[in-house]
Each structure stands twice: as structure tokens, then as C-alpha cells.
Amino acid sequence: MVSGVSPRTVRRGSSVDLEIRGEGLRKDLKVLVLQGRRAAAGIKVLKQDFVSSGIIRIRILIEAETPLLTYSIVFQDASGVTTQGVQIEVVL
Amino acid sequence: MKRVTPYLFLPFLLLLAPTSGHAQTKAQDRKTAETAQARDERVTALQAELERLRGEMAALRDELQRVRADAAKSDDQGMAARIASIEARQVKIEAELARISDELKQTGDALDQVSEGDRKRPTMTVYGTLQAVNYDQLDSILDAEAFELVLSGRPHPRLSFFAEIEFERAASVGGPRGGEIVLEQAYASYSFAQVFSMRTGVLLVPFGNVNVDHFAPLRDVVRKPLVSYAIAPSDWTDNGVQFTGRRLAGTSWLFEYEAAVIAGLDRHITSVGMREARQPFGVDNNGNKAAVGRFAIKRSTSFETGISGYTGKYDDANQQRLNGWAADLRAEIGPLRLTGEYDHFTANTALAPKGQLAGYYVRASYDIRGGFLRKLAKDFDDPRLTLVAQYDWARIDGPNPVTSRFERNQETGITAGFAYRPSRQWVLKVNYEKNQITNQALDRGDLTGWLASVGFVF
Numbered sequence: 001m002v003s004g005v006s007p008r009t010v011r012r013g014s015s016v017d018l019e020i021r022g023e024g025l026r027k028d029l030k031v032l033v034l035q036g037r038r039a040a041a042g043i044k045v046l047k048q049d050f051v052s053s054g055i056i057r058i059r060i061l062i063e064a065e066t067p068l069l070t071y072s073i074v075f076q077d078a079s080g081v082t083t084q085g086v087q088i089e090v091v092l
Numbered sequence: 093m094k095r096v097t098p099y100l101f102l103p104f105l106l107l108l109a110p111t112s113g114h115a116q117t118k119a120q121d122r123k124t125a126e127t128a129q130a131r132d133e134r135v136t137a138l139q140a141e142l143e144r145l146r147g148e149m150a151a152l153r154d155e156l157q158r159v160r161a162d163a164a165k166s167d168d169q170g171m172a173a174r175i176a177s178i179e180a181r182q183v184k185i186e187a188e189l190a191r192i193s194d195e196l197k198q199t200g201d202a203l204d205q206v207s208e209g210d211r212k213r214p215t216m217t218v219y220g221t222l223q224a225v226n227y228d229q230l231d232s233i234l235d236a237e238a239f240e241l242v243l244s245g246r247p248h249p250r251l252s253f254f255a256e257i258e259f260e261r262a263a264s265v266g267g268p269r270g271g272e273i274v275l276e277q278a279y280a281s282y283s284f285a286q287v288f289s290m291r292t293g294v295l296l297v298p299f300g301n302v303n304v305d306h307f308a309p310l311r312d313v314v315r316k317p318l319v320s321y322a323i324a325p326s327d328w329t330d331n332g333v334q335f336t337g338r339r340l341a342g343t344s345w346l347f348e349y350e351a352a353v354i355a356g357l358d359r360h361i362t363s364v365g366m367r368e369a370r371q372p373f374g375v376d377n378n379g380n381k382a383a384v385g386r387f388a389i390k391r392s393t394s395f396e397t398g399i400s401g402y403t404g405k406y407d408d409a410n411q412q413r414l415n416g417w418a419a420d421l422r423a424e425i426g427p428l429r430l431t432g433e434y435d436h437f438t439a440n441t442a443l444a445p446k447g448q449l450a451g452y453y454v455r456a457s458y459d460i461r462g463g464f465l466r467k468l469a470k471d472f473d474d475p476r477l478t479l480v481a482q483y484d485w486a487r488i489d490g491p492n493p494v495t496s497r498f499e500r501n502q503e504t505g506i507t508a509g510f511a512y513r514p515s516r517q518w519v520l521k522v523n524y525e526k527n528q529i530t531n532q533a534l535d536r537g538d539l540t541g542w543l544a545s546v547g548f549v550f
Contacts, residue, residue, distance in 0.1 A: 007474075009516050014393050015346055035211060037203050041249035046343040059343055059392075064336065065252040065281045065289065067244040068217045091516065092217060092242065092307050092549055
């Protein structure tokens with residue numbers, strides 16, 4: 001279960017480190033950034049570090065062409081089941 | 093002067109025009125996201141129900157198999173009835189499974205449609221500033237300097253657009269109270285690959301870090317640096333074609349370029365700067381197009397350095413060239429942030445001495461978080477108070493704009509103050525400025541006084 005993300009706003013045209021908090025997080029979970037139900041074009045996950053069952057850190061690249069919107073970050077397990085999302089906002 | 097027919101840009105402007113049917117506010121975004129989330133929750137619930145029924149079905153099949161085996165060994169009439177009952181239950185569960193699968197498919201399809209609709213819809217952001225200026229030598233003024241609409245969208249993974257419309261002091265555009273509306277940026281972008289995208293339309297000229305990141309509420313001081321006013325004429329926008337790309341080195345370093353072909357600056361380069369040399373849109377005083385670009389190296393949000401270059405003929409006779417370069421830096425060391433930019437331009441001339449324009453700014457910002465700020469900024473997650481100091485310098489050797497006599501003008505400025513941000517969306521800035529000039533003023537002259545502003549980004 002995912003409960004929060006920090007920071008919640010990210011700028012276009014830069015890479016940024018995010019800390020995602022939750023419960024029962026595992027190393028094998030794959031992080032996805034979604035716009036609606038589809039993978040967000042223009043946001044790329046560069047790195048994923050499992051810190052503990054309560055924290056996973058990721059680094060994402062937000063291309064300069066990425067629209068100013070709210071996006072969801074979810075985790076997906078090997079069988080394709082995804083967690084509920086936490087939201088980040090791409091800003092000016 | 094050659095005029096480009098404005099009709100060429102009409103379809104583009106129509107594409108960017110905010111309409112009630114398409115433009116979407118953040119509130120609508122949230123509502124749509126909430127609807128999608130409610131549907132997501134329904135999908136999750138249906139999946140759980142489906143799993144439960146499948147489990148029940150498997151148990152039922154096992155039970156049926158056992159009962160049939162028992163029935164084969166005896167001629168008990170009760171056993172036959174029990175089998176019939178279990179088979180009836182099996183039929184019922186299978187029907188329920190089919191219904192839930194169907195509902196799951198329909199809900200999933202609906203979510204996909206919402207998602208697809210969202211992807212194609214432009215979104216709107218607004219930002220603006222109100223300034224209060226009290227220089228010792230002048231009457232104080234309140235100035236609702238700017239209100240800006242920002243539209244962005246990515247209707248296709250490789251196609252996107254971005255537009256920024258500024259209402260500057262637009263109390264009554266076209267009327268006696270002044271004001272203007274400016275299309276600061278409006279371009280469509282086609283991403284061929286990560287290392288190569290093409291932007292066409294009205295572009296922010298990629299020269300220096302102030303011009304490429306010109307959003308006033310994000311700046312730690314009230315006014316833009318002197319060098320970005322008198323030398324690189326920010327907000328410096330132009331018509332043109334721009335090529336951009338980026339390449340990652342590992343997961344930390346990012347190399348990025350922006351290169352553009354634009355109409356360029358015209359002959360109005362004088363001893364007070366280049367602001368008047370920005371040409372109207374759709375106009376070029378000569379056939380030559382200017383080339384301008386910036387190459388940047390970034391490490392996350394903590395470090396960015398860039399070099400920029402500009403070359404283009406600026407006179408009506410298409411003979412004399414304006415060349416320029418800039419170097420800029422932004423670095424964070426813990427709570428300390430250092431920012432600066434140096435610009436230099438040379439305007440070649442046939443007879444008179446060459447025009448020389450140079451300037452720089454250096455700024456130190458120190459962020460304070462937590463403590464009393466948490467009490468002051470109730471209900472905000474990450475309030476921040478930034479203490480800031482800036483030094484400005486600019487010097488221009490060129491022809492006087494009235495007499496054409498060659499002269500040197502120089503201006504310096506010192507700014508100190510703070511910026512209070514309860515969140516990234518709102519800022520109160522207070523600055524004290526002391527400016528000095530040698531000969532003519534380039535921007536603020538020798539004014540000294542207080543400035544304050546409130547900025548917002550929503």
C-alpha cells in the first residue's frame with residue numbers, strides 16, 4: 001500500500017529524486033508513472049532504490065515537452081497487479 | 093521590411109485557443125482524476141470479487157467430483173439430489189462470473205476512454221505578480237504587472253504544444269488605461285527521438301538562464317537582473333524553428349541543447365541596450381536569419397550550467413553582424429543557492445567603433461525551513477524563507493539612441509531582501525535596491541528604494 005510521495009511537485013526539463021512512502025513495499029515491485037491509465041509519455045524512471053518496506057526512492061526525468069498535469073505513481077508486481085497511486089504534479 | 097502573411101499562423105493559433113470544450117482547469121483535472129480513481133477502486137473491488145468466486149468455483153468442482161465418486165458407489169436417491177443441487181449452484185456461480193467479467197471489461201474500457209480523453213485535452217496553468225515600488229526619488233506605485241495563462245498538452249506521445257499568453261498591465265487593452273497582451277511562447281513540438289525534437293512557432297530565445305526560465309514568481313528577487321533587461325532583452329521571444337534534445341549520462345547527469353533559427357534582432361542596438369531591437373512578430377528587417385543556441389549540463393535540480401551563442405545580421409542593408417555569447421550557472425550547496433549569468437555582444441559596424449554590450453549578475457540565496465515557519469504557514473507542508481542578495485553590472489559602448497553619438501553607459505545595482513513561500517504556489521518578496529549609473533541609465537538609473545511583490549502559480 002502506497003501512502004505518500006515527496007516532493008509532490010516537479011519541474012519540466014529536469015530529473016528529480018522522489019521518496020515514496022507506504023507499507024509492505026518490496027524490492028521486486030516495478031514503479032510506473034501514469035497519465036490516467038496509460039504510461040506517461042515524457043516521464044522516464046531512471047533509477048529505483050529499495051530503502052525499506054516503508055520507503056522506495058526513485059529518480060525520474062521529466063522532459064521539457066511534458067504537459068503541466070497531475071500524474072500517478074504506482075507499483076506493479078510480477079503478476080501485473082498494481083497498487084493504488086500517489087500523485088505528483090508537473091509544474092512550470 | 094518583409095511581412096510574412098499572418099494567415100499562416102491562424103490554424104496554429106486556433107489550435108492553441110482555449111475553448112470551453114477543451115481547456116481544462118486544475119479543478120477539472122482533479123475531478124476527472126477523482127472519477128478515474130473511483131472507477132479504479134471499482135475495478136479493484138470487481139477483481140477481488142472475481143478472485144473470490146473463482147476460488148469458490150474451484151472448491152465447488154472439487155466437491156462435485158467427490159460427490160460423484162461417492163454416488164457411483166451407492167444407489168442413494170439423496171445423493172442424486174445433492175449432486176443436482178451442487179450442479180445448480182455451479183451454474184449460478186458461472187453466470188455470476190460471466191456477469192462480473194463483463195462488468196470488469198466495461199469499467200476498464202470506460203477508464204481507458206477517460207484516460208485517452210485526458211491525454212488529448214489541453215491543460216491550463218495561471219501565474220502572475222503584483223508589485224509595489226517605492227523608490228526614494230519617485231512616487232510609490234502599485235502595479236499589477238502581469239497575469240499569464242499557460243496552456244500545454246501532449247495529444248500524441250510525440251506531439252506536444254506549449255503556449256504562454258501574458259496580460260501585462262492589461263487594465264484596459266486598447267483603451268486609455270494602457271496595457272498589452274503578448275504571446276510570449278506558442279509552439280508545437282515533434283519529438284523524433286530523445287536527442288532530437290523540433291519546435292515551431294513563437295519561441296523563448298535560448299540565451300542565458302534568465303530568458304529560458306523567465307517565470308517571475310519562481311525568481312528569488314522582485315525584478316529580473318539588469319543584464320537580462322538591457323543586454324539580452326528578456327522576455328526575448330521570436331518567431332522561428334528550434335531543435336532541442338537531451339542525453340543522459342548515467343542516471344544523474346543530463347546534457348541538453350536548444351538551437352534555433354529566428355528572425356533575430358534589428359538595427360536598434362544603442363548605448364542603452366537592445367530591447368528596442370526586438371522585432372514585431374512576422375517582420376524581418378533583412379533577409380538574414382539569426383542562429384542562437386544554448387548547451388546545458390544539469391545534475392538533478394541542484395546544478396545547471398550553460399553556454400549560449402548568437403549570430404545574425406542586424407542592419408537593414410544585411411551587412412553587419414551581431415555576435416554574442418553567454419555563460420550561466422545555478423548551483424545548490426545544501427540550503428545555499430548560487431545563480432549567475434554573464435552576457436557579451438559585439439555589434440559590428442562599417443565605420444564607427446563596434447558596439448560592445450556586456451553584463452552579468454550574481455545572486456546568492458539561502459533557504460530557511462522548519463521552525464517558526466511551520467507555525468507561520470499553517471496547513472502548508474514545506475514553507476520556505478529565502479534570504480537573497482544580488483549584484484548587477486552592465487556596460488554598453490554604442491551610439492546614443494537620439495544623437496547617434498558614440499558613448500559608454502554603465503549601471504550597477506545591489507539588491508538584498510527575502511522571499512517567503514508557504515508553498516511553491518505563492519510568494520511574497522521584499523527587496524531593497526541601490527543602483528548607480530555612469531552617464532545614461534540602462535534600466536533603473538540611480539534609483540534607491542524598496543520593492544515588494546506577491547506572485548502566484550496555480
